[in-house]
Amino acid sequence: MVAPDLNPLLGEIRACRVCAPAMPHQPRPVIQACAGARILIVGQAPGTRVHASGRPFTDPSGDRLRDWMGVDETVFYDSSRIAIAPMGFCFPGLDAKGGDLPPRKECAPLWQDRVRAALPEIRLTLLVGQYAQRFHLRSQMQKTLTETVRESERYQPDFLPLPHPSWRNNAWLKKNPWFEERILPLLRRRIQDLLSPA
Template sequence: MPRPSKGSTGLAASDFDKLLADIRACRVCAADMPHEPRPVVQASPTAKILIVGQAPGTRVHASGRPFTDPSGDRLRDWMGVDEAVFYDAAKIAIVPMGFCFPGLDETGSDLPPRKECAPLWQRKIAGELKNVRLTLLVGLHSQRFHLGSQMRKTMTETVREAAEFGPDYLPLPHPSWRNSAWLRKNPWFEAKILPLLRCRIIDLLH
């Protein structure tokens, strides 16, 4: 999916703050969720890196801060950044496909992101992040939304061919510890994709 034009006029800082406030106040799904919505987002017009993940889990729902869980530890390790850099909104925006924790299924796994969220907010906020030069598409949901027909048949094939989506996009598997078996089965990810990711991060942050 084409990235919104960087040449168009963006929102003023106060308007961008209002956009974030509107997201955090969103209650569109409230009647269909088992708990009070708590949208979680991190963004600034100056960010050069955008992370589009899945949706908050239970720990993130409790903290109100993105990736405050083992998945976040793994993602920061993949990127080669510490918490200070990761949580610097001026550098890194974090805009998940679903802003609220969607609840758990009968097995105790997180449900998919609510379908109402992405059409309502994704393009609106991404279109105002004019300085973003790299979007990390973390997991299948974000890859389907942002890559559309460019996505390969499977997430594994999409991640394997990550270089083909550059320089704007870099698809990644979800860093959940549930994917540890996938990482063991696909050693090329650590050998080839992580060095590519870290080089891009270094180029953009230094």
């Protein structure tokens, strides 16, 4: 099966205004992709800093995610190696407590399957947070994010579920030391294997 051409799809995504009537600001879809990428990161949705920069993970969450993966910014932002397609391409706004709202529900059904079909070389998809895990793992997801991440090996080689790298999850990371001890080494090995020249 021939993969669809990625460039027209990226143009459609960047021009998308489907959720504009419900947004508190102008939509600014953020995606990073190249047909040759071998790693796909599916996160939640851009935050305020990413909305301003137009570049994914330009915030402390991105710093932590890069540390988890064992890569620097040069590698992370090399779209020929790593694609980034969040569940919601636009910053959804803030809730009453000042946290980010969930990704808009319109976005993933419109784009996720089409993006994945246009990336034929993907060998590993990092599912960052419960929204990505619920969409991509469907009935294979465990009852909680913690259980799903703990069972990461069962989703290999295609998927690796991760908690969100936000500072809001510091308590979760402290409560679950097995993540750093067991899952991060697995993540880094897979990333290094996939980034190494064939």
